[in-house]
Amino acid sequence: MVEIENLKFSQGPFTLHIDRLFIQAHRSHALLGPSGAGKSTLLHLLLGLKTPQQGEIKVQKNSITHLPPNRRNFGYVPQHLALFPHLRVKDNILYPLKAQKKSPDTAFLDELFALSGLRPLLERHPKNLSGGERQRVALIRALAAKPKLLLLDEPFSALDPSLKEELWELLQRLQKELELTILLITHNLQEAFVLSHHCSVLIDGSIAQSAKTPKLFYRPQKLSVAKYLGFNNIFEAIGVEKGIYLPDFGQTFRSDLTLPKNQKSFVALHPKDIEPSKRGLNDLKGRVEIIERYRYKLKKFWPNRGKKWIEIERTKGEWIHLPPSAFFLVD
Amino acid sequence: MKRAFILLALTILLLYGGLILSILYFFDPHTMWQSLTSARILFAIKTSLFAATLATLLALALAIPAGYALARYDFWGKGIIDTLLEFPMIVSPAALGAILLIFFNNPLGNWIQEHFVTFVFSFAGIVLAQFVTIMGVAARFAKAAFEEVDEELEKTAEVLGASKSFLFLSVTLPLAKQGLIAAALLSWAKALGEFGATLTLAGTMPFRTETLPIAIYLHLQMADIKGTVALIALLLLFGLGALFVTKKLLGRLEW
Numbered sequence: 001m002v003e004i005e006n007l008k009f010s011q012g013p014f015t016l017h018i019d020r021l022f023i024q025a026h027r028s029h030a031l032l033g034p035s036g037a038g039k040s041t042l043l044h045l046l047l048g049l050k051t052p053q054q055g056e057i058k059v060q061k062n063s064i065t066h067l068p069p070n071r072r073n074f075g076y077v078p079q080h081l082a083l084f085p086h087l088r089v090k091d092n093i094l095y096p097l098k099a100q101k102k103s104p105d106t107a108f109l110d111e112l113f114a115l116s117g118l119r120p121l122l123e124r125h126p127k128n129l130s131g132g133e134r135q136r137v138a139l140i141r142a143l144a145a146k147p148k149l150l151l152l153d154e155p156f157s158a159l160d161p162s163l164k165e166e167l168w169e170l171l172q173r174l175q176k177e178l179e180l181t182i183l184l185i186t187h188n189l190q191e192a193f194v195l196s197h198h199c200s201v202l203i204d205g206s207i208a209q210s211a212k213t214p215k216l217f218y219r220p221q222k223l224s225v226a227k228y229l230g231f232n233n234i235f236e237a238i239g240v241e242k243g244i245y246l247p248d249f250g251q252t253f254r255s256d257l258t259l260p261k262n263q264k265s266f267v268a269l270h271p272k273d274i275e276p277s278k279r280g281l282n283d284l285k286g287r288v289e290i291i292e293r294y295r296y297k298l299k300k301f302w303p304n305r306g307k308k309w310i311e312i313e314r315t316k317g318e319w320i321h322l323p324p325s326a327f328f329l330v331d
Numbered sequence: 332m333k334r335a336f337i338l339l340a341l342t343i344l345l346l347y348g349g350l351i352l353s354i355l356y357f358f359d360p361h362t363m364w365q366s367l368t369s370a371r372i373l374f375a376i377k378t379s380l381f382a383a384t385l386a387t388l389l390a391l392a393l394a395i396p397a398g399y400a401l402a403r404y405d406f407w408g409k410g411i412i413d414t415l416l417e418f419p420m421i422v423s424p425a426a427l428g429a430i431l432l433i434f435f436n437n438p439l440g441n442w443i444q445e446h447f448v449t450f451v452f453s454f455a456g457i458v459l460a461q462f463v464t465i466m467g468v469a470a471r472f473a474k475a476a477f478e479e480v481d482e483e484l485e486k487t488a489e490v491l492g493a494s495k496s497f498l499f500l501s502v503t504l505p506l507a508k509q510g511l512i513a514a515a516l517l518s519w520a521k522a523l524g525e526f527g528a529t530l531t532l533a534g535t536m537p538f539r540t541e542t543l544p545i546a547i548y549l550h551l552q553m554a555d556i557k558g559t560v561a562l563i564a565l566l567l568l569f570g571l572g573a574l575f576v577t578k579k580l581l582g583r584l585e586w
Contacts, residue, residue: 047490069489082487086505099501100492145492 001025001181002046002149007055009045016041016205018055023149023198028175028182030196030213032189034228038205039185043153046183048072059148070099075142075150079157081134083126089137090122096145105146112140115174132163136170143174152184156191168194189229193217201225218270223330226268232311233269234330238262244327249306253282255327267327271299271311277321284322288315351567354560362557363564371537372546376565379543382454383522386461390469390518395511398473399503403482416467416474428460428531435532456533457540461522469518476510477503513577520573524566543569 002023009016016038023029033039044050046057048069057065064072075096084092093112097104113119116136126134135155142150152171156164172195175182186192192199193213200210201222209216209225220226226234237244239259244267245252259265277283286303300309301320312320366372400406401413419427434440435451443450450456480503488498504511526544533540535549543566550558 047486049486049490069486070492070494072490073492074490076487076490078483078487080483082481082483084484084488084502084506095488095493095501096491099488099494099497141491151490 001060002183003056003058003061004046005056005058007042007045007052007057009041009050009052011041014038014041014205016045018042018207021200021207021210023181023183025181026179027197028180028184028195029198029200030184030186030192031200031202032186032192032228033202034187037202039187039202040153041205042202043151043185046149046151047074047076073100073145073148075145075147077138077142077150077152077155079154081138081155083134083137083141085126087125088122089118089124089126089129092126092137093118093122093141093144095141096147100145102145104144108146109144111177112143115177116140116170131159132167135159135163135167139167139171139174143178143180148181150180150182152182152186154186154188157186157188164191171195189217201228203228219328220268220330221328223266226330231268231270231330232309233271233274234266235268235308236264237267237327238264243324248308249284249303251284251305253322253327254324256324257327257329259329266330268330269310269322269326269328271313273323273326274301274310274312274314275321275323276314276316277319278317279319280321282322282324283319284310285319287318288312354563357556357560358564359557359561363561366558366561366565371541372562374538375541375543375546378454378457378541379523380569382457382461382542383519383525386458386465386522387469387515387519389458389462390466390522391473391511391515393466394469394473394514394518397470398475398514399477399499401470401474402477416471419464419467424464424525424527425531426527427463428528431456431460431463431528431532451532452534452536452540454533454540457529457542460528460532461525464525464528465518465522468521469514472514472517473507473511476507476514479510480506509580512580516573516577516580520570520577523569523573 004018004021006020007016007018031039031042041050045052048064048067052065055065056063059072084095087095093109094104113122116139118133118136118140121129121133121137126137129137138155156167159167168191171182174180182196184192184195196213198210199213199216201208201216201220201224203224208222208228209220211221216225217229220229220231223234235246235248237246237259239245239261240252241261243252243254244257244259246267255267257267279285284301284303284306286301286306289300289302289309291298291300299312299315301312301315302309310320397412401409422430432451435444448455450459484502484506485498488502489495493501524544525542526548529540529542530545530548535541535545541549543562547559547562547566550562
């Protein structure tokens, strides 16, 4: 659907270089990344507000790299929503249709109003709307002209948690019912996890990893991505004959991953793959420290012989088991 | 500290308010009526209103696009233009008129007058003198009005399918409307009160180039204090009326 190939844009000391990024049709794709990674620059390139020095952006195999923003047929919800304050909700929503000289598809608009619950608000001005209502108007306005791609730039960042979850549900419903193709730009991991089918992580101006969302969150392949996603269980590993040696625990573990002998690398483990145990191979003895966090508990397992703690989910007694299949490489 | 500053601020009211009220001493309703019914004064009023309106319209026709360019784009010469907007304020009006008069005496100025419009000692000269005086103010206000419009709204409109002209007419202009109306009214009030440049370029010919401020000057020269006061009251009425409407439109009128 949307393909970005060898895209390059430099401004001052910063360079954005996207080798390849593919956004699948009728799916939701999240673009994650820390501040300053280049998310906004990539967004502006996609919108046509900036022109790349190199590379191409294609929509349905047609290049749009040099098309002006108004001819790309994209829906857009900016971070601060940018509702036109002088227009009523109805006129805000119809704006893309008027701008593109398209006649309104009444049945489609009715469907949008029904899904979003905006019908009672149509005659109001944006200043008379609540935060959540404004969000819904911006979302429906972006969809009114049936865009090929819906771009969302951190649209929920300023909302209360409960309202945020309500709008996530609305977006999921709209995506499913209307089979939308969405690119969600966010730095909120939970938002990306809940809302996207695919995820790409942008770090220092390039895509560090792109994968299906559950896979990316469960088993990131890059060290930078694992760190960005908040993985605590990242350890240095050295390849040995019977598995991997983790200097942090002074112990060799059997592992399904193959690491050449004496080669150093980093391995990671997802907390949910670590099992409680009684004592055996690949096991560690230690104590559990529970730290209360908002809506969850961080369980730190401190091995008796070790310099670092391991994040775990399940705990039973003083032993944990690190299954050979749980280790994965992050480089 | 606060009280002292407020007192100093009230001094401004005392100064300008006192000066305005002081003309009441010589105010004579009979003279006022005579002035309003005098053919010569009526001509001066009409000339003033017509010339100020025309000069304002011409200034806005240039100030709106120029103000937008100054507010939104980066281009060569932007800094110089931005500084030159204050040019009519730093040069005295008489000097501005003299510059115009000197220009129309050079070969290019002569050629313009021969082939297009005669500006020296004519109605066109009044309009030109007022236009040059208010152009900077109009562009400065227009620029400020466009700067008030959130650029994110324009970008969003463009991404949602609006061409540059459609977004200018449907988003930028309506949102800058109040500021632009204020620019128009203040420019008009300034044009109406313009004296020095008009006097130098267009002269003081009754029934030809006599405007309200020039009529005030001529009445004062003849030591006709009551007549002068009547004309000042008229000018104040128009000028303060325009300022009142401007402040009302900007929603900033408080007592």
